[in-house]
Amino acid sequence: MSQTVSPTPAPDTPDLTGLTPMHQLKTHQVAEIKYVDASHDDIARLKSMGICQGRRIQLIQAGDPLILKVVGVRIGVSARLAKRVYAEPCCSSGKKC
Amino acid sequence: MVLGRSKDKNVTSSVSLPVVDDDSRKPQLPVIALVGNPNAGKTTLFNQFSGLRAKTANFAGTTIDHRSARVKFNHGDAELLDLPGLYGLDAATPEEKVAQDVLLGRVEGMTQPDLVLLVIDATNLERNLYLAARTIELGLPTVVALNMWDLAQKLPTKINLDSLTKDLGVPVIPVSARTGDGIEQLRQAIDTSLEHYKPAIAPESLQECSSCCECPYAARFDWAEQVSDRCGVNNEHHTHGPMTEAIDRILTHPVIGIFAFFAVMAVVFILIFQIATYPMDMIEAGFGYAGAWVGSFLGEGDLKSLIVDGIIGGVGGVLVFLPQILILFFFLTLLEDTGYMARAAFVMDRLMRRVGLPGRAFVPMLSAHACAIPAIMSTKIIEDRRDRLVTILVLPLLTCSARLPVYVMLIALLFAGNAVYAGLAFTGAYSLGIIAALVMAFLFKKTILPGDTRPLVIELPSYRRPSIKTATLLTLDRAKLFVKKAGTIILVLSILLWAASTYPKMPEGGESAVAQQRIAQIEQQITQTTDETAVAEFNNQIEHIQAKEELAYSVAGRAGKIFEPVFRPLGFDWQINVGVLSSFAAREVIVSTLAIVYGVGEEVAEDGDRFAQVLDRQTREDGSRVFTTATSFSLLVFYVLAMQCLPTQAVTKREAGGWKWAFFQLGYMSVLAYGLALITYQTISFFS
Numbered sequence: 001m002s003q004t005v006s007p008t009p010a011p012d013t014p015d016l017t018g019l020t021p022m023h024q025l026k027t028h029q030v031a032e033i034k035y036v037d038a039s040h041d042d043i044a045r046l047k048s049m050g051i052c053q054g055r056r057i058q059l060i061q062a063g064d065p066l067i068l069k070v071v072g073v074r075i076g077v078s079a080r081l082a083k084r085v086y087a088e089p090c091c092s093s094g095k096k097c
Numbered sequence: 098m099v100l101g102r103s104k105d106k107n108v109t110s111s112v113s114l115p116v117v118d119d120d121s122r123k124p125q126l127p128v129i130a131l132v133g134n135p136n137a138g139k140t141t142l143f144n145q146f147s148g149l150r151a152k153t154a155n156f157a158g159t160t161i162d163h164r165s166a167r168v169k170f171n172h173g174d175a176e177l178l179d180l181p182g183l184y185g186l187d188a189a190t191p192e193e194k195v196a197q198d199v200l201l202g203r204v205e206g207m208t209q210p211d212l213v214l215l216v217i218d219a220t221n222l223e224r225n226l227y228l229a230a231r232t233i234e235l236g237l238p239t240v241v242a243l244n245m246w247d248l249a250q251k252l253p254t255k256i257n258l259d260s261l262t263k264d265l266g267v268p269v270i271p272v273s274a275r276t277g278d279g280i281e282q283l284r285q286a287i288d289t290s291l292e293h294y295k296p297a298i299a300p301e302s303l304q305e306c307s308s309c310c311e312c313p314y315a316a317r318f319d320w321a322e323q324v325s326d327r328c329g330v331n332n333e334h335h336t337h338g339p340m341t342e343a344i345d346r347i348l349t350h351p352v353i354g355i356f357a358f359f360a361v362m363a364v365v366f367i368l369i370f371q372i373a374t375y376p377m378d379m380i381e382a383g384f385g386y387a388g389a390w391v392g393s394f395l396g397e398g399d400l401k402s403l404i405v406d407g408i409i410g411g412v413g414g415v416l417v418f419l420p421q422i423l424i425l426f427f428f429l430t431l432l433e434d435t436g437y438m439a440r441a442a443f444v445m446d447r448l449m450r451r452v453g454l455p456g457r458a459f460v461p462m463l464s465a466h467a468c469a470i471p472a473i474m475s476t477k478i479i480e481d482r483r484d485r486l487v488t489i490l491v492l493p494l495l496t497c498s499a500r501l502p503v504y505v506m507l508i509a510l511l512f513a514g515n516a517v518y519a520g521l522a523f524t525g526a527y528s529l530g531i532i533a534a535l536v537m538a539f540l541f542k543k544t545i546l547p548g549d550t551r552p553l554v555i556e557l558p559s560y561r562r563p564s565i566k567t568a569t570l571l572t573l574d575r576a577k578l579f580v581k582k583a584g585t586i587i588l589v590l591s592i593l594l595w596a597a598s599t600y601p602k603m604p605e606g607g608e609s610a611v612a613q614q615r616i617a618q619i620e621q622q623i624t625q626t627t628d629e630t631a632v633a634e635f636n637n638q639i640e641h642i643q644a645k646e647e648l649a650y651s652v653a654g655r656a657g658k659i660f661e662p663v664f665r666p667l668g669f670d671w672q673i674n675v676g677v678l679s680s681f682a683a684r685e686v687i688v689s690t691l692a693i694v695y696g697v698g699e700e701v702a703e704d705g706d707r708f709a710q711v712l713d714r715q716t717r718e719d720g721s722r723v724f725t726t727a728t729s730f731s732l733l734v735f736y737v738l739a740m741q742c743l744p745t746q747a748v749t750k751r752e753a754g755g756w757k758w759a760f761f762q763l764g765y766m767s768v769l770a771y772g773l774a775l776i777t778y779q780t781i782s783f784f785s
Contacts, residue, residue: 045480045554047314048185050224054315063351065446065456065553071224071318074345076443078552 019086023066023079025059031087032056042081049075051085126167126176127291128207130199132232133216134225135182136436136558138244140164142216142274143179144570146284151179153574157205161195161477164574170288178210185314186231189554190480200235212290213239213297219249219256219271220559222330226321227314229265230303239267239297240286246271246279260328266300275564341559345440349557354444361437362463365428369421369467376420384413403595411591414683418468421498422579425467427572429460429475434563439555446553452535453542455479455550458488462534465495466527469745470579473752481551487541489753490762491534493745494769496527499685500736506688507733509709510724522733529737533769590682590743596652598679598690603650612646644693653679667735667771668728668778670717677735684741726785731778739770 014035025031033055036043050071051057061067064079133139143151147166155162164179180199181192188194195204202209215232217225233239243249249256262269268286272279303320348357388409395401432438438460446456457479465472472492479485496504504526512518542548608616616639623635648654657675664674672694680687692708695715715723740746740763750759 042552042554044185044187045189047312048187048227049554049556050227050318052314052318053312055318061349065443067345067349067443067557071227071321072221073224074341074557076349076439076446076553076555076557078446078554080549081552081554 014086016086019088021083022057022059022068022077022085022087023062023064023082025057025062025087025089027059027062029089030056030058031089033085033087035086037084037086046077046081046085049073051075051077056090057087126174127211128176128178129168129212129214129287129291130178130180130210131214131216132180132183132196132200132228133244134184134218134228135556137182137216137218137225138274139182139216140179140571141564141567142214142242142244142272143177144567145274145277145280146177149570149573151570151574153578156195156199157207161192162578163195170284170291172288172292175211175287175291177214183228185228190478191482192477200232200237209235209237211238211294212287213237214287215239215241215267216244216274217241219243219245220252222256222261222328223321223325226324227317230299230317230320233265233267233297233303234299236296236298238290238295240283240290241265241267241269242274242279242283243269243271244274247273247276254330256330257328261324264300264302264324264327267297341436344560345557348437348440349443351444351447354440355448358441358444361432361441365425365432366463366466368428369424373420373424377417380413380417380420384409384416388413399599402599403592407591407595407599408588411594412588414591414685414689416580418498419576419579422468422471423572423576425464426471426575427568429464430568430571431563431565434561434567436558436560439557442555443553443557450550452539453550454488454538455481455484456553457555458484461488461492462495465492465497468497468499469493469495469742470748471575473745473748476752481548483542483546483548484550486753486758487538487546489749490541490758490765491538493740493742493749493762493766494530494534494537494738496530496737497742499683499742500526502685502688503736504733506691506708506712507729507736509706510712511726511729511733513706513709513713526733526737529734533738537765537769594653594679594682594686597656598648598651598653600651603647607650608643608646609649612642616642641693645695648675648690648693666778667774668725668731668782670723672715673723673728673732677739680741682741682743684736684739687736725782727778727781730781731774734777735770735774737770738766738773740766 014037016035019034020031022031022033033051033053036046036052046052050073051068055070058069059066060069060074065076066079066082067074067076068082069075131139131143143164143166146168147164150168151164151166153162153164161181163181166177167174168177178199180196181190183193183196186197186200188197198204199207199210200213213232213235215229217229229241243256243258243261258269258271268290270279270283270286272283274280302323303317348354350357388405391409392401392405395404429438432441441460442456444456445459449456449459458476460478461472461475463472464475469492472495473489476485476488476492479488504523508519508522508526512522542550606613619635619638619642623632626632626635649657653675654671656678657671660674660678661671664677669677673691675694676687676690679690688708691712695711712724713722717723746759746763749762750756753759
């Protein structure tokens with residue numbers, strides 16, 4: 001699959017310090033998405049389903065594919081894609097990011 | 098269908114009221130496009146408006162079908178168009194692409210809709226508002242149907258309708274498509290909007306999103322969150338109920354989920370085969386009766402033969418599978434409606450990926466065990482073109498119902514009276530089909546259609562009670578489509594096949610010397626008996642011999658002899674070849690052809706065991722048995738793997754986008770069937 005650069009101007013090397021790839025989140029952990037890196041088609045698919053910068057996600061079931069909750073919906077996502085989504089884990093209560 | 102007002106693709110919503118094509122004298126109906134997220138209840142709402150008036154058609158230049166209906170409003174009729182579900186306007190699947198193209202006025206022969214009826218799931222407002230943002234930004238007149246209002250009322254937080262209407266800038270009508278509540282108000286709102294043609298103007302807060310250069314997705318989701326907050330909905334409460342979560346712990350479990358999936362499918366298939374028996378018997382009896390009735394008005398001759406055997410018999414032979422196809426479709430629609438199918442794709446993804454196919458390919462693969470035609474039609478849910486093509490290519494390898502009569506005949510021949518071996522042979526034939534499909538899929542992904550499977554992204558919607566009405570209406574539509582599409586192809590094929598096995602006509606006394614001698618013997622026996630039953634039986638035998646001789650003289654019979662050198666290494670004689678060739682268009686035809694070739698009546702052919710006994714007695718000219726173990730196994734393997742179904746090929750052409758793929762499918766399946774049948778025959782012959 002061709003690797004297309006994200007259409008939005010993004011820094012060449014994003015600062016991923018403190019971020020966890022989505023597939024490595026703990027079950028039920030809440031996190032805020034900070035950076036999405038995927039091939040062009042899949043970026044659009046993920047993003048129009050709400051997996052985009054600034055959204056809070058919760059990992060419901062780990063594994064491959066994994067299940068996460070975003071904007072009130074459960075979405076099954078292949079780990080291959082999930083590991084391209086970087087998120088910042090929130091405090092354990094999960095109330096506020 | 099009458100669609101579109103103007104051929105000008107660039108016409109924008111703000112230009113004018115609906116105008117009529119200069120070159121078209123037909124009255125044009127205003128078009129209402131039904132837009133919404135998958136699972137927002139779009140189809141249920143469509144059915145509320147359309148009832149039984151819906152029709153199914155393809156979008157121009159695509160293989161995507163859609164339902165539309167002419168709906169009465171106070172100011173006049175309008176065409177309601179049920180578009181495929183959308184998440185946004187960034188199409189991933191061909192279905193989403195066409196829905197998006199309709200909204201943007203990019204479909205040939207259609208202009209932008211006159212009104213967008215946007216269906217929003219009130220139980221998950223924030224999620225649905227993203228699509229609402231994208232749709233309202235199009236600037237077309239828009240009316241929002243806030244669906245599942247009854248369910249939303251039961252949630253702890255209530256939606257403030259005034260605030261929502263203000264934020265969206267378009268009329269918002271709470272409805273329940275399931276119960277019909279609010280439909281009348283929605284009808285009035287549509288009426289008013291059609292009358293005044295008021296384009297949607299995106300509220301200021303939303304306009305900022307489209308001009309935002311950071312991330313337009315994030316900006317719109319932020320907007321959705323704010324709108325949702327303002328109308329009093331806290332998203333944390335608007336999630337799946339505990340019921341969905343509990344069921345999902347089982348159904349999406351990596352191990353239990355797979356067992357659950359097979360259990361669900363086993364139940365569906367048992368039901369299909371159980372329930373379908375009755376309508377199938379009725380169809381068979383109906384066509385038999387129709388044939389006899391029509392035949393009674395026609396004198397003996399070619400016309401009677403054409404109508405009774407060719408047309409009525411041929412079409413009836415294929416339509417008999419319609420109940421199975423429709424019951425399958427009905428159950429799959431019900432399962433889809435409950436939300437289970439998304440879970441099935443989710444759990445199967447891990448397994449299917451290993452052969453290079455997405456999880457979504459599994460449902461078509463299961464459907465193909467009833468019939469490859471609806472299975473190929475349902476591959477549209479697979480996003481990636483290569484994944485979809487590979488799935489289409491391998492689907493006809495799976496054992497469909499039309500293969501069953503052939504399996505019954507051959508397995509009875511091989512293991513008459515041994516139920517265990519017969520059962521194992523059935524399992525073996527099914528398994529061979531499945532293994533061949535998976536191996537070929539793997540090979541195609543490694544060679545002609547290389548590339549990774551598209552990663553899975555699938556919404557797992559809340560479970561809900563399915564609507565029998567929706568499933569019934571969709572199934573009826575599907576039935577009409579199948580009868581119309583497959584029916585016309587089958588009609589033509591039936592006539593061609595009939596002609597090939599009837600012409601050229603054998604001249605009087607044109608039977609072979611052996612046949613003439615046999616007829617003379619029987620005629621002599623007739624003169625020696627006075628028993629009427631025996632005479633009738635002898636006359637029957639003469640008729641069978643003549644039918645066989647006529648077939649041998651026809652194009653089909655001659656072709657069987659021409660192909661003898663080709664099929665000899667597989668253990669087939671010219672008579673089996675006639676069966677193979679005549680069943681080129683529909684595989685089950687081999688049973689009735691062999692019945693003619695080996696001179697047995699139809700009632701015997703339908704009884705697997707009795708027919709097998711007759712076949713078992715057949716000898717070649719050198720006196721050896723025709724149906725040896727090696728030949729029977731070779732023929733069985735051949736029928737598991739050979740294409741032998743022209744209607745499927747027509748559907749492949751349509752769905753894969755060209756005859757190239759249909760021919761490729763025919764080619765590779767023929768090579769595979771021939772190769773494995775050859776290996777089977779030669780191996781068994783060597784050892785026995």
